[in-house]
Amino acid sequence: MAGGRYPVLQMPSADEVKTRIEAAIPGAQAEVQTADEVHFSALVRAGAFDGLSRVAQHRLVYDVFEGELGGAIHALALKTEVT
């Protein structure tokens, strides 16, 4: 952050979204696409999803972007798979 007076609304790139998912969820591999850098779609594969309900799997991913969904990230269409 440039230390300005106002918070800057950072527009994340698809790469950033991918990197953050993979950093936060051990063993995760993410494919992320965006046409406009506000609506994203992601396919996330992770061993950490094993034994979790789909809702719990999606929550793990949503938790990475807590507070940003509906803000800088308007929408994150999600598909999860256990590896």
Place this chain on the structure above:
Amino acid sequence: MSDNEIRDAIATAIDDNDVILFMKGSPASPACGFSARTVAMLEALETPFAAVDVLPDPRIRQELSALSKWPTIPQLFHKGELLGGCDIVTEMYESGELATTLGVQAPGDAPEQAPAGPEPQPAPMGIENRLG
């Protein structure tokens, strides 16, 4: 209504209705494409459901997400449990799991792919024109 009362009203609505959808807009005029798609899937299965519009008061969405630990809208609940948002409901619809979970028989003419639903209408702004 205080925030606590809103949260209690949401919890009661989830308890009282076997199938309840929290959405933007109403089933007849959804205000967002994801809500429209979720409504269209439930309608394709001809399953009765209750619907709550989260738009009239931002605290509805805030309290709902605090309760469900789910950040986005729509949210579909079945017998008190969150089934998911539009993505999960779409996967469940296409695999047949949604009909099974809801205990309904998919009608013969229900599309295999999740139906897109009507074009979302922008939410009414609630501005009253008193100039005319």
